Amino acid sequence: MTAIDVPLTTRPDGMDSYPGTQPRMGFFTDTSVCIGCKACEVACKEWNHVPEDGLVLTGMSYDNTAGLSADTWRHVAFIEQRTAAPDDGAPGGGLRWLMSSDVCKHCTHAACLDVCPTGALMRTEFGTVVVQSDICNGCGYCIPACPYGVIDQRKEDGRAWKCTLCYDRLGAGMEPACAKACPTESIQFGPLDELRERAQARVSELHAAGEDSARLYGNDPADGVGGDGAFFLLLDEPEVYGLPPDPVVTTRDLPSMWRHAGAAAVTLAAAAAASFAVEALAGRLGGGGRR
Amino acid sequence: MSEVTRQGPRGKKPGRDAGGPATAADGDGTRRWRRGRKAERPVVPEAEFTSYYGKPILNAPTWEARDIAGYFFLGGLAGGSSLLAAGADLTGRPALSRVAKAGAAAAGALSVAALVHDLGRPARFVNMMRVFKVTSPMSVGSWLLGGYLPAAGVAAATALTGRLPRIGSVATAGAALLGPAVAAYTAVLIGDTAVPAWHDGYGELPFVFTGSAAMAAGGLGLLAAPAEESGPARNLALLGQVLEMVAFERMTRRIGLVAEPYRAGRGGRYIRAGQALAAFGATGAALSGVPAIPLGRSRRVLAAVSGAALIGASAATRWGVFHAGLASARDPKYTVVPQRKRLAERAAATARPAPGPERPAAGPGEATARSG
Ligand code: SF4
Numbered sequence: 001m002t003a004i005d006v007p008l009t010t011r012p013d014g015m016d017s018y019p020g021t022q023p024r025m026g027f028f029t030d031t032s033v034c035i036g037c038k039a040c041e042v043a044c045k046e047w048n049h050v051p052e053d054g055l056v057l058t059g060m061s062y063d064n065t066a067g068l069s070a071d072t073w074r075h076v077a078f079i080e081q082r083t084a085a086p087d088d089g090a091p092g093g094g095l096r097w098l099m100s101s102d103v104c105k106h107c108t109h110a111a112c113l114d115v116c117p118t119g120a121l122m123r124t125e126f127g128t129v130v131v132q133s134d135i136c137n138g139c140g141y142c143i144p145a146c147p148y149g150v151i152d153q154r155k156e157d158g159r160a161w162k163c164t165l166c167y168d169r170l171g172a173g174m175e176p177a178c179a180k181a182c183p184t185e186s187i188q189f190g191p192l193d194e195l196r197e198r199a200q201a202r203v204s205e206l207h208a209a210g211e212d213s214a215r216l217y218g219n220d221p222a223d224g225v226g227g228d229g230a231f232f233l234l235l236d237e238p239e240v241y242g243l244p245p246d247p248v249v250t251t252r253d254l255p256s257m258w259r260h261a262g263a264a265a266v267t268l269a270a271a272a273a274a275s276f277a278v279e280a281l282a283g284r285l286g287g288g289g290r291r
Numbered sequence: 292m293s294e295v296t297r298q299g300p301r302g303k304k305p306g307r308d309a310g311g312p313a314t315a316a317d318g319d320g321t322r323r324w325r326r327g328r329k330a331e332r333p334v335v336p337e338a339e340f341t342s343y344y345g346k347p348i349l350n351a352p353t354w355e356a357r358d359i360a361g362y363f364f365l366g367g368l369a370g371g372s373s374l375l376a377a378g379a380d381l382t383g384r385p386a387l388s389r390v391a392k393a394g395a396a397a398a399g400a401l402s403v404a405a406l407v408h409d410l411g412r413p414a415r416f417v418n419m420m421r422v423f424k425v426t427s428p429m430s431v432g433s434w435l436l437g438g439y440l441p442a443a444g445v446a447a448a449t450a451l452t453g454r455l456p457r458i459g460s461v462a463t464a465g466a467a468l469l470g471p472a473v474a475a476y477t478a479v480l481i482g483d484t485a486v487p488a489w490h491d492g493y494g495e496l497p498f499v500f501t502g503s504a505a506m507a508a509g510g511l512g513l514l515a516a517p518a519e520e521s522g523p524a525r526n527l528a529l530l531g532q533v534l535e536m537v538a539f540e541r542m543t544r545r546i547g548l549v550a551e552p553y554r555a556g557r558g559g560r561y562i563r564a565g566q567a568l569a570a571f572g573a574t575g576a577a578l579s580g581v582p583a584i585p586l587g588r589s590r591r592v593l594a595a596v597s598g599a600a601l602i603g604a605s606a607a608t609r610w611g612v613f614h615a616g617l618a619s620a621r622d623p624k625y626t627v628v629p630q631r632k633r634l635a636e637r638a639a640a641t642a643r644p645a646p647g648p649e650r651p652a653a654g655p656g657e658a659t660a661r662s663g
Binding site: 014058060063066067068069077079111114115116117118119135136137138139140141143144145146147148149150151152153155157158159160187237239240241242243244245247248250251253254256257258260261262263264265266267268269271272273274275276278279280282 | 340341342343344346347348349350351352353354370371376378381382409410411412413415416418419421422424425426427428429430433467471472474475476478479480481482483484485486489490493494495496497498500501502504505508522523524525527530531534541600616620623626627630631633634
């Protein structure tokens with residue numbers, strides 16, 4: 001058994017691998033049972049000593065957290081939707097309330113980790129992605145690299161911060177604080193392959209119960225980031241929850257990018273050579289050759 | 292789309308910590324949210340999409356324009372100048388060589404200063420040298436600069452003092468070898484991000500950047516080198532101007548919707564200013580190089596003014612690309628609409644039956660992030 005259940009040969013570098021026998025751990029967030037209590041947000045802040053992230057009333061339903069950032073590692077989204085009127089002509093539609101606790105996806109192919117120039121971002125033995133804050137020099141490259149808008153810079157501190165999947169608790173054999181605090185088991189923690197099976201079963205259960213809008217997000221190892229270590233069961237399109245519909249780790253285009261840059265560099269050198277050659281030619285034609 | 296760019300000063304999510312603009316953010320969110328809901332009125336029919344209260348999906352870069360756009364510009368100026376310096380040495384143009392070497396060393400040093408200044412923890416700059424990662428263009432760039440800067444510095448020092456000419460020519464050759472890479476790699480640096488306007492343009496951005504570098508280096512030669520030696524600088528600037536213009540045109544044409552931030556808002560204003568400066572500078576540079584035109588003493592003045600305009604044009608391009616990237620990250624439209632389109636295309640392309648209701652639009656995972 002490997003820690004990372006993806007064919008590492010697909011990577012140009014193998015840099016996001018971690019050898020060992022520890023199974024890859026992750027989150028399955030089943031939003032169909034989230035009640036929006038924000039216990040996860042609070043537990044995360046308390047356990048990880050995450051500073052205050054702004055006291056603002058956003059007017060976005062019950063969401064005054066707004067999104068993931070350096071100081072928000074769990075974010076509960078609230079979406080109010082009007083549902084269609086019943087088919088049988090009975091009066092009115094209803095209001096549907098979607099709630100979902102978002103978190104770092106701990107991508108199989110993590111762009112933040114790929115682009116980190118100091119090696120501060122690393123893959124742990126649990127297959128999670130963690131910033132080593134004693135190494136991070138605050139270059140900020142991971143921030144625009146993340147296709148999910150998760151990691152961010154803590155301004156007063158200068159460094160990049162995000163969910164660690166409670167690396168310290170995992171090391172002590174405990175589950176992450178958010179999962180521990182979740183009263184409805186909307187946040188489930190465990191070995192990723194087990195979670196994936198559980199999630200499939202849950203989706204089938206919901207479909208059988210007539211909830212056709214249930215779908216998994218981030219569970220597919222063939223997606224643009226090689227699958228998420230933290231994946232979700234959603235009841236609407238991902239972008240409704242502020243999630244990208246088809247995220248991609250841009251590093252996979254890097255070989256092509258380097259090729260283009262190489263061609264551009266050669267073009268520049270050729271342009272410089274031509275600039276001198278033209279002068280020499282003109283000089284010779286004009287009769288008064290240089291040197 | 293401009294309403295979504297009402298952000299905190301460092302690109303934080305709207306209404307988060309800006310201490311005050313909460314109401315502005317509220318207005319934004321609600322407006323965008325309503326618009327985004329498919330069932331309701333499609334106010335902007337050409338790009339219908341759903342979002343979470345109009346919030347950006349990506350976290351925009353926290354980089355400062357002055358530092359990072361400045362770094363791109365100075366890196367280009369340095370890289371291009373090192374080529375000019377080597378050519379000047381080979382063809383016996385000592386004054387041009389001195390100008391180019393001094394320019395390369397100064398721009399290179401300044402660019403690194405800007406880079407360090409932008410770090411959240413400048414004192415930890417050396418951590419850049421902790422590892423070498425091919426997957427991180429910033430790591431590759433740090434090592435590249437680690438080789439380039441000493442070479443450019445030694446080349447300049449020997450040229451200005453006239454000492455150690457042999458070591459000087461080795462350094463000049465080294466700087467000329469690494470210079471084009473220094474000018475080009477910054478395009479990969481921003482291309483390898485999730486920022487739509489940068490990543491989608493990765494095919495042409497390196498050519499925009501090296502063209503811009505040639506324009507700046509040539510401009511410096513025109514500005515500071517004596518007329519009898521500045522011919523190659525003029526040629527380089529003109530070639531660079533054409534390269535930048537053509538590559539930029541191709542890029543914005545190819546990337547479609549995501550090119551909008553290159554035309555609108557702050558990014559668009561910088562781009563247009565750059566194009567105007569480039570057109571003026573190139574015209575002036577070309578005229579100043581035609582002996583048949585009786586310009587007299589003003590020939591030198593025209594060359595210098597044109598050179599300065601071309602340097603300014605190069606800087607404006609970098610600032611424009613930088614701000615266009617920020618704008619594209621801050622509007623969920625540029626993330627959601629192209630990804631939706633991609634999913635739809637993939638779904639249409641796969642003839643196989645739908646894999647199941649939980650992934651209605653899924654397809655093979657190996658789709659490329661760009662079409663061209
Ligand atoms: S979601 Fe973003 S921050 Fe988390 S591992 Fe993936 S790329 Fe890194």
